[in-house]
Amino acid sequence: MRIAGIALSVFVGIISAGFGGGGGLKGLPAPPTQRDEVTGREIYSNTCIRCHGIDGKGAMGLQLVPKPADLTSDAIQRRLDASLFKRIHDGKPNTAMGAWSSALSDDEIWDVLAYVRTFRQE
Template identity: 45%
Template structure:
Protein backbone atom coordinates (compact mmCIF):
# COMPACT_ATOMS: atom_id res chain seq x y z
CA UNK A 1 0.00 0.00 0.00
CA UNK A 2 2.86 2.40 0.82
CA UNK A 3 4.46 1.65 -2.54
CA UNK A 4 1.23 2.55 -4.34
CA UNK A 5 0.94 5.84 -2.41
CA UNK A 6 4.59 6.64 -3.22
CA UNK A 7 4.07 5.89 -6.89
CA UNK A 8 1.00 8.11 -6.98
CA UNK A 9 2.95 10.92 -5.32
CA UNK A 10 5.79 10.61 -7.85
CA UNK A 11 3.40 10.54 -10.80
CA UNK A 12 1.54 13.56 -9.42
CA UNK A 13 4.84 15.42 -9.17
CA UNK A 14 5.74 14.56 -12.75
CA UNK A 15 2.34 15.67 -14.02
CA UNK A 16 2.58 18.91 -12.06
CA UNK A 17 6.02 19.54 -13.53
CA UNK A 18 4.57 19.26 -17.00
CA UNK A 19 1.82 21.71 -16.05
CA UNK A 20 4.16 24.42 -14.75
CA UNK A 21 6.54 24.49 -17.62
CA UNK A 22 8.05 21.07 -18.00
CA UNK A 23 10.50 21.12 -15.12
CA UNK A 24 11.67 17.53 -15.09
CA UNK A 25 15.07 16.18 -14.19
CA UNK A 26 17.49 16.57 -17.04
CA UNK A 27 15.42 18.83 -19.27
CA UNK A 28 17.72 21.82 -18.70
CA UNK A 29 14.80 24.01 -17.66
CA UNK A 30 16.07 24.87 -14.19
CA UNK A 31 15.60 28.16 -12.42
CA UNK A 32 18.07 30.96 -11.93
CA UNK A 33 19.15 30.99 -8.27
CA UNK A 34 20.37 34.60 -8.50
CA UNK A 35 16.94 35.81 -9.61
CA UNK A 36 15.39 33.48 -7.04
CA UNK A 37 17.42 35.11 -4.28
CA UNK A 38 15.96 38.51 -5.17
CA UNK A 39 12.42 37.12 -5.22
CA UNK A 40 13.05 35.31 -1.93
CA UNK A 41 14.32 38.55 -0.34
CA UNK A 42 11.21 40.42 -1.47
CA UNK A 43 8.55 37.79 -0.76
CA UNK A 44 9.70 34.89 1.39
CA UNK A 45 12.15 36.30 3.90
CA UNK A 46 9.46 37.65 6.26
CA UNK A 47 8.35 34.12 7.13
CA UNK A 48 11.27 31.86 6.23
CA UNK A 49 14.04 34.20 7.46
CA UNK A 50 17.27 35.39 5.89
CA UNK A 51 18.88 31.95 5.92
CA UNK A 52 15.66 30.02 5.23
CA UNK A 53 15.48 28.43 8.66
CA UNK A 54 11.85 29.39 9.27
CA UNK A 55 12.79 32.09 11.74
CA UNK A 56 11.47 35.17 9.97
CA UNK A 57 9.85 38.10 11.74
CA UNK A 58 6.40 36.62 11.18
CA UNK A 59 5.54 33.47 13.11
CA UNK A 60 2.71 31.02 12.62
CA UNK A 61 1.16 27.85 13.97
CA UNK A 62 2.07 25.40 12.58
CA UNK A 63 5.60 26.78 12.27
CA UNK A 64 7.02 27.88 8.94
CA UNK A 65 9.18 25.33 7.12
CA UNK A 66 12.94 25.33 7.63
CA UNK A 67 14.04 25.33 3.99
CA UNK A 68 17.58 24.29 4.92
CA UNK A 69 16.47 21.14 6.74
CA UNK A 70 16.79 17.70 5.15
CA UNK A 71 12.99 17.41 5.21
CA UNK A 72 12.73 20.28 2.70
CA UNK A 73 15.95 19.67 0.79
CA UNK A 74 15.16 16.01 0.13
CA UNK A 75 11.93 16.87 -1.66
CA UNK A 76 11.76 16.66 -5.42
CA UNK A 77 11.88 19.96 -7.29
CA UNK A 78 8.37 19.18 -8.55
CA UNK A 79 7.14 18.97 -4.96
CA UNK A 80 8.72 22.31 -4.04
CA UNK A 81 7.31 23.88 -7.21
CA UNK A 82 3.84 22.59 -6.38
CA UNK A 83 4.07 23.87 -2.81
CA UNK A 84 5.06 27.35 -3.94
CA UNK A 85 2.51 27.33 -6.76
CA UNK A 86 -0.49 26.00 -4.80
CA UNK A 87 0.44 26.71 -1.19
CA UNK A 88 -0.04 24.27 1.70
CA UNK A 89 -3.41 23.48 3.16
CA UNK A 90 -3.94 24.37 6.83
CA UNK A 91 -0.75 26.46 6.99
CA UNK A 92 0.20 30.07 6.38
CA UNK A 93 1.83 29.08 3.08
CA UNK A 94 -0.45 30.60 0.49
CA UNK A 95 -0.53 29.99 -3.24
CA UNK A 96 1.98 32.14 -5.12
CA UNK A 97 0.59 31.23 -8.54
CA UNK A 98 -1.29 34.52 -8.53
CA UNK A 99 1.86 36.56 -7.87
CA UNK A 100 4.75 34.69 -9.50
CA UNK A 101 5.17 33.37 -13.01
CA UNK A 102 6.13 29.74 -13.53
CA UNK A 103 9.66 30.88 -14.38
CA UNK A 104 9.89 32.89 -11.14
CA UNK A 105 8.68 29.87 -9.16
CA UNK A 106 11.50 27.83 -10.77
CA UNK A 107 13.94 30.61 -9.80
CA UNK A 108 12.79 30.55 -6.16
CA UNK A 109 13.07 26.75 -6.15
CA UNK A 110 16.64 27.00 -7.45
CA UNK A 111 17.45 29.43 -4.64
CA UNK A 112 15.89 27.12 -2.04
CA UNK A 113 18.40 24.50 -3.19
CA UNK A 114 21.21 27.00 -2.56
CA UNK A 115 19.88 27.63 0.96
CA UNK A 116 20.38 23.94 1.64
CA UNK A 117 24.07 24.20 0.79
CA UNK A 118 24.70 27.18 3.07
CA UNK A 119 26.16 29.04 0.10
CA UNK A 120 23.42 31.69 -0.11
CA UNK A 121 25.69 34.47 1.13
CA UNK A 122 28.02 34.13 -1.85
CA UNK A 123 25.30 34.21 -4.49
CA UNK A 124 25.07 37.40 -6.57
Protein backbone atom coordinates in the same frame (compact mmCIF):
# COMPACT_ATOMS: atom_id res chain seq x y z
CA MET B 1 10.71 -9.42 -37.71
CA ARG B 2 8.15 -10.50 -35.14
CA ILE B 3 10.81 -10.62 -32.46
CA ALA B 4 11.93 -7.12 -33.32
CA GLY B 5 8.33 -5.92 -33.15
CA ILE B 6 7.86 -7.37 -29.68
CA ALA B 7 11.16 -5.94 -28.52
CA LEU B 8 10.12 -2.54 -29.82
CA SER B 9 6.78 -2.55 -28.04
CA VAL B 10 8.43 -3.63 -24.78
CA PHE B 11 10.88 -0.77 -25.20
CA VAL B 12 8.10 1.75 -25.87
CA GLY B 13 6.27 0.39 -22.84
CA ILE B 14 9.26 0.97 -20.60
CA ILE B 15 9.74 4.49 -21.92
CA SER B 16 6.14 5.51 -21.40
CA ALA B 17 6.02 3.92 -17.95
CA GLY B 18 9.18 5.83 -17.06
CA PHE B 19 7.91 9.19 -18.14
CA GLY B 20 4.19 8.80 -17.71
CA GLY B 21 4.00 7.67 -14.12
CA GLY B 22 4.39 10.91 -12.24
CA GLY B 23 1.76 10.21 -9.61
CA GLY B 24 -0.11 13.39 -8.81
CA LEU B 25 2.48 15.59 -10.44
CA LYS B 26 1.34 15.26 -14.05
CA GLY B 27 0.86 18.40 -16.03
CA LEU B 28 3.57 20.39 -14.30
CA PRO B 29 5.33 22.78 -16.62
CA ALA B 30 8.78 21.57 -17.58
CA PRO B 31 11.59 23.33 -15.71
CA PRO B 32 13.46 25.81 -17.85
CA THR B 33 16.92 24.61 -18.75
CA GLN B 34 18.49 27.67 -17.18
CA ARG B 35 17.44 28.53 -13.64
CA ASP B 36 18.40 31.85 -12.26
CA GLU B 37 19.42 31.84 -8.60
CA VAL B 38 20.12 35.56 -8.63
CA THR B 39 16.58 36.40 -9.72
CA GLY B 40 15.43 33.72 -7.30
CA ARG B 41 17.21 35.44 -4.46
CA GLU B 42 15.47 38.71 -5.27
CA ILE B 43 12.09 37.00 -5.32
CA TYR B 44 12.92 35.26 -2.04
CA SER B 45 13.84 38.58 -0.41
CA ASN B 46 10.62 40.18 -1.58
CA THR B 47 8.17 37.40 -0.89
CA CYS B 48 9.47 34.57 1.29
CA ILE B 49 11.99 36.10 3.67
CA ARG B 50 9.42 37.58 6.04
CA CYS B 51 8.35 34.08 7.06
CA HIS B 52 11.25 31.82 6.12
CA GLY B 53 13.99 34.18 7.25
CA ILE B 54 17.20 35.31 5.63
CA ASP B 55 18.84 31.90 6.11
CA GLY B 56 15.76 29.79 5.35
CA LYS B 57 15.43 28.60 8.95
CA GLY B 58 12.45 30.79 9.72
CA ALA B 59 12.01 34.44 10.57
CA MET B 60 12.31 35.40 14.21
CA GLY B 61 9.38 36.68 16.20
CA LEU B 62 6.69 34.95 14.17
CA GLN B 63 3.84 33.29 16.01
CA LEU B 64 2.58 31.12 13.16
CA VAL B 65 1.19 27.65 13.79
CA PRO B 66 2.61 25.62 12.20
CA LYS B 67 5.86 27.53 11.97
CA PRO B 68 7.26 28.16 8.48
CA ALA B 69 9.19 25.14 7.21
CA ASP B 70 12.94 25.10 7.79
CA LEU B 71 14.09 25.28 4.19
CA THR B 72 17.60 24.11 5.11
CA SER B 73 16.29 20.86 6.61
CA ASP B 74 16.77 17.43 5.08
CA ALA B 75 13.02 16.95 5.17
CA ILE B 76 12.65 19.76 2.63
CA GLN B 77 15.88 19.38 0.68
CA ARG B 78 15.32 15.65 0.10
CA ARG B 79 12.06 16.39 -1.70
CA LEU B 80 11.98 16.40 -5.49
CA ASP B 81 11.89 19.67 -7.40
CA ALA B 82 8.46 18.84 -8.78
CA SER B 83 7.04 18.37 -5.30
CA LEU B 84 8.45 21.63 -3.96
CA PHE B 85 7.43 23.48 -7.12
CA LYS B 86 3.87 22.29 -6.65
CA ARG B 87 3.90 23.38 -3.00
CA ILE B 88 5.11 26.88 -3.80
CA HIS B 89 2.69 27.07 -6.71
CA ASP B 90 -0.39 25.77 -4.88
CA GLY B 91 0.43 26.55 -1.26
CA LYS B 92 -0.14 24.31 1.73
CA PRO B 93 -3.70 24.10 3.02
CA ASN B 94 -4.36 25.17 6.63
CA THR B 95 -1.00 26.88 6.98
CA ALA B 96 0.24 30.41 6.31
CA MET B 97 1.99 29.06 3.20
CA GLY B 98 -0.07 30.57 0.42
CA ALA B 99 -0.30 29.71 -3.25
CA TRP B 100 2.18 31.85 -5.12
CA SER B 101 0.91 31.03 -8.58
CA SER B 102 -1.03 34.27 -8.79
CA ALA B 103 1.94 36.42 -7.79
CA LEU B 104 4.77 34.52 -9.48
CA SER B 105 5.14 33.09 -12.97
CA ASP B 106 6.22 29.46 -13.38
CA ASP B 107 9.70 30.65 -14.33
CA GLU B 108 9.88 32.80 -11.21
CA ILE B 109 8.86 29.82 -9.06
CA TRP B 110 11.64 27.73 -10.63
CA ASP B 111 14.08 30.58 -9.96
CA VAL B 112 13.08 30.93 -6.32
CA LEU B 113 13.28 27.15 -5.95
CA ALA B 114 16.82 27.27 -7.36
CA TYR B 115 17.61 29.77 -4.62
CA VAL B 116 15.95 27.60 -1.97
CA ARG B 117 18.27 24.78 -3.13
CA THR B 118 21.26 26.93 -2.13
CA PHE B 119 20.13 26.41 1.51
CA ARG B 120 20.97 22.71 1.19
CA GLN B 121 23.53 21.72 3.80
CA GLU B 122 26.55 19.84 2.52
